[in-house]
Amino acid sequence: VSLIRCLILKAEVQTFIEKCMQSVSTSPSHARSLAEVLVEGDLRGHYSHGLNRLDVYVREIKAGICAKEGEPGIEKESVATALVNGRNLLGPVVGNFCMKLAIKKARDVGIGWVVARDSNHYGIAAYYSMQALKENMIGMSFTNTSPLVVPTRAKECTLGTNPISIAAPAKNGGSFVLDMATSAVALGKVEIHERNGSSIPEGWGCDSQGRVSTDPSKVLNGGGLVPLGGPEITGGHKGYGLGLMVEVFCGMLAGSRYSRHIRTWRDTDRVADLGQCFVAVNPENFAPGFNERMSELLHINRSLEPVGEQVPVLVPGDPERMHIEKCQLLGGIPYPLKVVRHMNEFARSIGVSPALPVNRYIQ
Amino acid sequence: VSLIRCLILKAEVQTFIEKCMQSVSTSPSHARSLAEVLVEGDLRGHYSHGLNRLDVYVREIKAGICAKEGEPGIEKESVATALVNGRNLLGPVVGNFCMKLAIKKARDVGIGWVVARDSNHYGIAAYYSMQALKENMIGMSFTNTSPLVVPTRAKECTLGTNPISIAAPAKNGGSFVLDMATSAVALGKVEIHERNGSSIPEGWGCDSQGRVSTDPSKVLNGGGLVPLGGPEITGGHKGYGLGLMVEVFCGMLAGSRYSRHIRTWRDTDRVADLGQCFVAVNPENFAPGFNERMSELLHINRSLEPVGEQVPVLVPGDPERMHIEKCQLLGGIPYPLKVVRHMNEFARSIGVSPALPVNRYIQ
Numbered sequence: 001v002s003l004i005r006c007l008i009l010k011a012e013v014q015t016f017i018e019k020c021m022q023s024v025s026t027s028p029s030h031a032r033s034l035a036e037v038l039v040e041g042d043l044r045g046h047y048s049h050g051l052n053r054l055d056v057y058v059r060e061i062k063a064g065i066c067a068k069e070g071e072p073g074i075e076k077e078s079v080a081t082a083l084v085n086g087r088n089l090l091g092p093v094v095g096n097f098c099m100k101l102a103i104k105k106a107r108d109v110g111i112g113w114v115v116a117r118d119s120n121h122y123g124i125a126a127y128y129s130m131q132a133l134k135e136n137m138i139g140m141s142f143t144n145t146s147p148l149v150v151p152t153r154a155k156e157c158t159l160g161t162n163p164i165s166i167a168a169p170a171k172n173g174g175s176f177v178l179d180m181a182t183s184a185v186a187l188g189k190v191e192i193h194e195r196n197g198s199s200i201p202e203g204w205g206c207d208s209q210g211r212v213s214t215d216p217s218k219v220l221n222g223g224g225l226v227p228l229g230g231p232e233i234t235g236g237h238k239g240y241g242l243g244l245m246v247e248v249f250c251g252m253l254a255g256s257r258y259s260r261h262i263r264t265w266r267d268t269d270r271v272a273d274l275g276q277c278f279v280a281v282n283p284e285n286f287a288p289g290f291n292e293r294m295s296e297l298l299h300i301n302r303s304l305e306p307v308g309e310q311v312p313v314l315v316p317g318d319p320e321r322m323h324i325e326k327c328q329l330l331g332g333i334p335y336p337l338k339v340v341r342h343m344n345e346f347a348r349s350i351g352v353s354p355a356l357p358v359n360r361y362i363q
Numbered sequence: 364v365s366l367i368r369c370l371i372l373k374a375e376v377q378t379f380i381e382k383c384m385q386s387v388s389t390s391p392s393h394a395r396s397l398a399e400v401l402v403e404g405d406l407r408g409h410y411s412h413g414l415n416r417l418d419v420y421v422r423e424i425k426a427g428i429c430a431k432e433g434e435p436g437i438e439k440e441s442v443a444t445a446l447v448n449g450r451n452l453l454g455p456v457v458g459n460f461c462m463k464l465a466i467k468k469a470r471d472v473g474i475g476w477v478v479a480r481d482s483n484h485y486g487i488a489a490y491y492s493m494q495a496l497k498e499n500m501i502g503m504s505f506t507n508t509s510p511l512v513v514p515t516r517a518k519e520c521t522l523g524t525n526p527i528s529i530a531a532p533a534k535n536g537g538s539f540v541l542d543m544a545t546s547a548v549a550l551g552k553v554e555i556h557e558r559n560g561s562s563i564p565e566g567w568g569c570d571s572q573g574r575v576s577t578d579p580s581k582v583l584n585g586g587g588l589v590p591l592g593g594p595e596i597t598g599g600h601k602g603y604g605l606g607l608m609v610e611v612f613c614g615m616l617a618g619s620r621y622s623r624h625i626r627t628w629r630d631t632d633r634v635a636d637l638g639q640c641f642v643a644v645n646p647e648n649f650a651p652g653f654n655e656r657m658s659e660l661l662h663i664n665r666s667l668e669p670v671g672e673q674v675p676v677l678v679p680g681d682p683e684r685m686h687i688e689k690c691q692l693l694g695g696i697p698y699p700l701k702v703v704r705h706m707n708e709f710a711r712s713i714g715v716s717p718a719l720p721v722n723r724y725i726q
Contacts, residue, residue: 081645115649184598209670244541287478307572308516314600
């Protein structure tokens with residue numbers, strides 16, 4: 001059963017999420033913003049940041065842990081910077097507000113650097129950085145997150161997976177889109193192995209004593225993820241440093257919660273108060289020919305002879321592009337039947353209908 | 364012999380480098396700027412970016428590959444951004460000019476984002492990011508470099524070790540100073556193993572077929588360094604993405620050479636035309652209490668119980684701080700006798716005296 005997938009139209013997922021969110025009195029425009037980010041996450045193949053998480057958002061709104069209406073406010077501002085109060089609104093509401101502001105500033109003075117406090121989970125980081133592409137600008141987005149990562153030499157989690165996203169436009173709609181956790185892998189990958197009863201590769205996580213472990217349950221119970229780079233000998237301290245860098249851009253500048261002061265990811269009985277950072281840089285303020293150079297940089301790497309015949313050399317954003325193309329060919333987004341059924345049950349429990357259709361099976 | 368080290372006073376190294384550079388007609392202020400960066404590299408324990416490289420700089424000036432006098436110029440400017448023409452001057456001359464400009468803009472509007480083209484090797488990246496600390500600002504510096512890194516799935520080097528540095532001020536002179544290559548390790552580490560005839564750990568480099576190799580000579584001859592994260596299964600594609608990100612900030616915005624168009628690192632018969640990026644962010648434009656939060660963030664991590672009793676949990680910048688303290692205790696900078704003798708021979712060959720003193724031996 002776990003391998004059976006069914007196809008849902010993009011518009012169907014969008015409407016379903018909106019209805020579920022509105023059923024707990026989320027303002028319609030906020031429900032729409034959230035649905036758009038989650039659908040985009042699924043469409044790009046990052047299912048851990050999509051429909052799959054809908055129940056968490058609904059529960060938080062229902063419990064009053066997250067605000068269902070209102071607008072973010074600017075607390076401090078210059079022509080190039082802003083500090084935004086997210087007013088505990090849904091992450092995408094805060095993120096869209098900030099990114100729009102950063103882009104406006106970059107149009108005026110070449111760069112916009114906007115930091116938000118009192119925000120919430122915002123879905124995939126690339127959703128925000130990519131908004132700059134439409135304006136032919138570089139976009140960046142960073143967020144701190146609940147502690148899951150153990151610093152090099154330590155035994156205890158003090159950092160989130162603190163993602164970095166940067167998007168840059170090439171010619172003819174091409175682009176570079178980096179969207180990465182600063183841990184070696186995301187938590188979801190470890191969870192999948194635990195569910196399947198398989199071991200994880202060395203270099204993903206450690207046990208409660210800080211020892212490298214290939215047992216996913218040890219990593220998930222008392223242990224933690226390790227920073228990008230793995231052990232110190234292969235540069236794990238650099239991944240740890242990058243995680244701290246994201247915290248400097250987010251919690252430090254924002255005055256939000258940070259590091260171990262952020263609630264754990266299973267804890268939804270207090271506000272998140274996340275810090276987030278959104279940047280837009282306008283290439284027009286620098287050397288002419290940016291898009292052409294970007295296209296050539298991408299071409300140089302994509303056209304390299306690969307080590308394995310079937311595994312072409314890619315650039316950041318290519319795997320997601322391939323997943324989007326697959327969805328377009330299929331005519332919708334493929335989901336595990338299990339996930340769809342779970343979501344339909346959830347919707348029924350909060351009185352939402354109609355359910356997602358489960359009649360289009362695919363391989 | 365290779366283990367014997369001798370102690371040189373900071374001022375002695377500074378003067379020696381200045382004299383060598385001036386002997387090939389480098390303008391005195393440029394010679395001083397270069398000497399300051401190289402001495403700081405050694406003092407921080409990054410010997411691969413210090414005195415050790417002096418002969419390369421001298422040769423480039425002598426051969427006319429690098430300009431010996433003049434000033435960088437601003438080509439395009441807004442209140443928050445600038446594009447600088449480095450005019451092929453020494454890297455530190457370009458770097459100091461750009462960082463000063465970025466800090467000035469950050470004082471005015473909260474952020475300064477300055478990009479330089481036609482620059483040269485600038486020593487340790489942290490030298491520039493740290494300049495912002497004196498102004499109680501966040502500093503960043505990035506540079507592209509000669510191709511040494513093989514993208515994930517490929518066999519060929521198309522990226523440099525493209526370093527990222529970010530410095531952020533805490534309370535009472537404390538700070539966070541990240542300075543990292545986006546490869547798993549720097550080239551110098553592989554060279555040391557080759558010289559010693561020892562193998563390298565898995566996850567540092569690959570051979571000419573893109574296969575992980577523990578043979579340093581294979582990595583150095585036809586192979587290359589691998590991105591931070593190592594193989595794809597442990598996130599190497601993220602390190603590759605970060606290397607490209609640095610290229611976006613440098614070569615793409617600057618309109619300098621980039622990727623495989625940059626000369627190889629042994630090639631000194633044509634100009635480098637490197638791209639570099641310098642950023643300052645003023646915490647005063649964001650939430651009050653930045654320094655206090657920084658200090659607590661550093662404290663949280665430093666006070667973690669370590670896995671090994673003798674290996675405390677550190678934060679970025681601590682290893683360098685420890686090396687500086689060691690030098691202060693010793694009363695100078697310890698160098699391998701071999702390096703000092705080599706440099707003295709080099710100085711004699713270009714008619715510079717006096718030589719560095721070789722009469723203070725240490726363990």
